[in-house]
Amino acid sequence: MIVGERKPVRELLDLIEGYDKILMVGCKGCVSVCNAGGSKDVAILASALRIARRKQGKPIVIDELTLDRQCEPEFIEWLDEPMKKGGYQAILSLACGVGPQYIAEAFQDVPVLAGLNTSFIGGTEAHGIWAETCSACGDCVAGAFGGLCPVTRCAKGLLNGPCSGSVDGTCEANPDTECVWVKIYERAKNLGRLDTLEKMALAKDWSKSLSAGPRKIIRKDLTT
Amino acid sequence: MSGQTKLEKALAQGQFAVVCQCPSVRGTDLAPVRDFAAKVQGKSVAVVAADNPGAKVGASALAKAVALLGAGVEPVMEMSTRDRNRMALESDLLGAGALGVRNVLCTDGTHPAKGDHPQARRVYDVDAVQWTAFVKKISQEKSLSNGLSVSGDAGFFAGGLVNPFVKSPEMHLMALKKKVRAGAGFLLTEPVQDPKRFGEWLETVKKLDPADQCPVIGAVLLTQEGGAKAGLDLIRALQALKGLAGVCILAPECEDLIPEVLNQAF
Numbered sequence: 001m002i003v004g005e006r007k008p009v010r011e012l013l014d015l016i017e018g019y020d021k022i023l024m025v026g027c028k029g030c031v032s033v034c035n036a037g038g039s040k041d042v043a044i045l046a047s048a049l050r051i052a053r054r055k056q057g058k059p060i061v062i063d064e065l066t067l068d069r070q071c072e073p074e075f076i077e078w079l080d081e082p083m084k085k086g087g088y089q090a091i092l093s094l095a096c097g098v099g100p101q102y103i104a105e106a107f108q109d110v111p112v113l114a115g116l117n118t119s120f121i122g123g124t125e126a127h128g129i130w131a132e133t134c135s136a137c138g139d140c141v142a143g144a145f146g147g148l149c150p151v152t153r154c155a156k157g158l159l160n161g162p163c164s165g166s167v168d169g170t171c172e173a174n175p176d177t178e179c180v181w182v183k184i185y186e187r188a189k190n191l192g193r194l195d196t197l198e199k200m201a202l203a204k205d206w207s208k209s210l211s212a213g214p215r216k217i218i219r220k221d222l223t224t
Numbered sequence: 225m226s227g228q229t230k231l232e233k234a235l236a237q238g239q240f241a242v243v244c245q246c247p248s249v250r251g252t253d254l255a256p257v258r259d260f261a262a263k264v265q266g267k268s269v270a271v272v273a274a275d276n277p278g279a280k281v282g283a284s285a286l287a288k289a290v291a292l293l294g295a296g297v298e299p300v301m302e303m304s305t306r307d308r309n310r311m312a313l314e315s316d317l318l319g320a321g322a323l324g325v326r327n328v329l330c331t332d333g334t335h336p337a338k339g340d341h342p343q344a345r346r347v348y349d350v351d352a353v354q355w356t357a358f359v360k361k362i363s364q365e366k367s368l369s370n371g372l373s374v375s376g377d378a379g380f381f382a383g384g385l386v387n388p389f390v391k392s393p394e395m396h397l398m399a400l401k402k403k404v405r406a407g408a409g410f411l412l413t414e415p416v417q418d419p420k421r422f423g424e425w426l427e428t429v430k431k432l433d434p435a436d437q438c439p440v441i442g443a444v445l446l447t448q449e450g451g452a453k454a455g456l457d458l459i460r461a462l463q464a465l466k467g468l469a470g471v472c473i474l475a476p477e478c479e480d481l482i483p484e485v486l487n488q489a490f
Contacts, residue, residue, distance in 0.1 A: 155335050156306070156346070160353035161399030163332040164387035164414050173335035185395040200402055203310065203354045203369065 001030035002096040003130045004118040006041065009048055015113045016049065016060065016092065023088040024115070025079065025103065026066035027095035034130050037094030037116050039066035045094070045115070063088070070099030076106045083107060138208035138215065144201065146187040151204070153180035159201035161185075229326045230298045231270040232381045234470075235410055235439040240463065241470030242490055243300065243412075243441060245272040246292060247479045248282035254291040256479075261295035263483035267490050268297070270327055272412075272472065275302040279339020286316055289325045300383070301325050303359075304333025309349035310358065314368055317359065321378040329412060330356040330403075331385045353402045356382050360407030384408040386440075388425035389417070397428065401436040409438055412472055415445035419461035430467045439469030446475035446485060455485045463489075 007015075016022060024046050032038030046062040053060040065082060067075045070093060079091075090111040093099040097118040104112040120132035135152040141159070142149045151157050155173035162181035165172025169182045188194050206212070234241045244264055247256045261271060273288035289299035301320055303313060317328065332352045336344045350358070358369045359382045366374045384403035390396050400411065416422045422442060429437050442462050446455040455473065462471050475481045 155337070156332050156351070157348045158332060158351040160351050160402050162392075162395060163352075164385055165332075165334065166396075167387065167389065168391045173337040181395065182392060185392065185398070194398070197398060198401070200353055200357060200406055203350045203358075206349065 001033055001121070001123065002118060003034045003120050003122045003132070004031055004036045004096050004116040006036050006045060006094065007115055007117055009045075009052065012045070012049060012092075012115055013052055015115070016053075016090065019060065019089040020058075021061040021063075021086070021088055022090045022092050022113075023063050023065060023079075023082060023086060024092045024094065025070065025099070026064070027068075027070045027093075027099055028066055029069040029071070029095070031095055031116060032066075033124075035128075037096075037099075039064070042066055042094055062092075067095075070095035070102055073102060073106065076102050079103065079106065083110070136209070137204065137206075139205055141201070141204075144196065145184045146191065146193070146196075148180060148184050148187065150180055150184060153177075157204075159204070161197070227379075229270070229381045231300065231327050232409060234269045238469075239269075240468075241269050241439075241441060242267055242473075242486065243270050243272060243470060244268050244473040244482050244486065245274055245475075245479075246288055248274060248277060248280070248476070249288070250280075250282045252283065254283060254288065257288050257291045258295045260479055260482070261292050261297040264486055265295070265297055267483075267486040269470075270298040270300050272300045272302060272329065275304040275331070275333065276307060276339070277302075277334070277476070279306065279334040279336050279341065281339075281341060286320055286323075286325070289320065290323050293324050298327065299325055300327040300329050302329040302331055303355065304331045305348055305350050305352055305355050306333035306336065307344075307347055309347055310355075310369055313350070313355060314358065314362070317362060317380070318374065318376075318378065321376065321380065326379065327381045327383070328359055329383045329385065330359060330408070352384060353399070353406050356384060356403055356406040356408050363407075381409050382407050383410040383412060385414070386411050387414040388422055389414060393425060393428070397432075400429070401432065404436055404438050410469070411438060411440045413440065413442050415443045415474065416458060416462060419458065419465065422462070423465045426465060426467050440467070441470040441472050442468055443472045443474055446473065446478065446481045448478045448481075452481050452485045452488065455481065456489055459485070459489045 026037050026039050026042035042064045046064050092113045092115045094115045100112045100114040121134040122130050122132045125131045137151050155171050166179040171177040171179050246260045271292050273285040275285040285301045289301040292299040330352045336346050359380050363380045386400050444458045
């Protein structure tokens with residue numbers, strides 16, 4: 001899933017400076033799962049911002065609404081009614097980076113703010129802990145590495161083995177992280193498939209990634 | 225520009241190759257590099273020009289390499305894949321060849337997180353193994369990585385970096401073999417602190433299939449605290465190791481120690 005973190009309150013206060021009435025929109029998708037932008041998180045944040053603004057002597061009205069997902073134009077339409085009646089000066093989205101953009105597309109005349117720092121594609125390691133696992137490179141080679149992705153989980157994205165900085169099994173760049181090459185190597189050894197790591201992995205084709213510009217997938221079998 | 229480099233020849237002839245690393249310069253005056261070259265000229269078969277070592281920015285490895293050449297010393301130009309994509313690497317390699325630089329040390333390089341520009345975007349378009357293979361392609365097939373032909377006598381002697389002092393030597397040996405098969409003609413190690421442990425590792429390497437190994441040059445790190453004496457002791461211990469092809473002396477920010485050590489040791 002997409003994992004993100006709410007922006008610091010100080011930064012959010014700067015973002016909403018000058019507005020007296022805003023609509024805060026949460027998302028029940030990925031950001032709900034990582035406790036960053038779901039309805040509970042919206043409620044907590046709205047409360048914190050109201051209190052902070054009251055302290056500043058600049059009270060603010062923040063209405064809350066959480067959509068099933070903000071990456072679906074159909075769901076964004078649910079904002080139509082509230083926006084017509086509400087008189088909101090800005091919309092603060094707590095979804096991942098897709099949300100603010102889809103909302104902006106639907107509401108051309110209202111400033112749209114992003115309340116979340118979208119961080120990565122990852123999964124849950126333990127309750128309250130999420131880790132980056134996939135970098136959406138567009139040309140998955142995890143199968144060649146026992147199902148693990150060195151493009152993402154090696155800080156240098158090395159495809160042919162560990163760097164000299166992997167001394168004690170931890171990553172040179174992030175000593176709190178295990179060197180993924182240790183995992184890849186041990187797994188291959190365990191499965192009796194060390195031979196699959198012997199041949200040189202070819203240089204990646206980055207033209208399939210964001211490197212070549214924002215990507216689009218068109219499924220002709222699904223389009224009307 | 226065809227024919228072996230001095231370093232290549234020394235290694236091929238089984239001479240104990242003495243290599244050292246020139247100072248980094250965070251500026252535009254490479255006098256320290258030229259002065260260093262003048263002092264080590266007689267003893268060092270080649271001098272390494274590091275590529276933003278430790279992920280700390282200094283004048284480019286190419287500029288230092290050319291300065292070394294001008295001062296009469298054969299350079300080994302390090303090319304890390306951290307900061308430049310394959311286009312810039314290939315371009316710099318051709319430029320280096322045009323300027324007379326032919327020894328190339330292909331490395332992954334220290335991660336930016338540990339250097340002085342941690343906000344910089346890391347590149348790693350290719351890794352050291354893949355870059356070594358591209359250098360070989362330019363040298364032997366006279367072709368860029370995309371198949372387009374390369375003119376001129378471009379021929380390079382490529383090397384790689386290895387770390388014998390690791391928790392999982394078997395895993396690192398796998399990477400070592402790939403570097404050799406990709407085209408590395410020499411291997412430089414991380415600094416040796418325990419000559420006995422290093423000797424044991426070296427024996428393992430020498431037992432590999434000939435296609436999976438190449439001459440190993442052991443690095444010796446000099447520090448201000450340890451001074452020349454500590455370095456000399458270590459060098460003497462390495463010289464006694466069977467199968468070691470040479471030493472590379474590093475003394476980051478105290479390169480003045482190197483000429484003294486070279487004169488005493490060799």
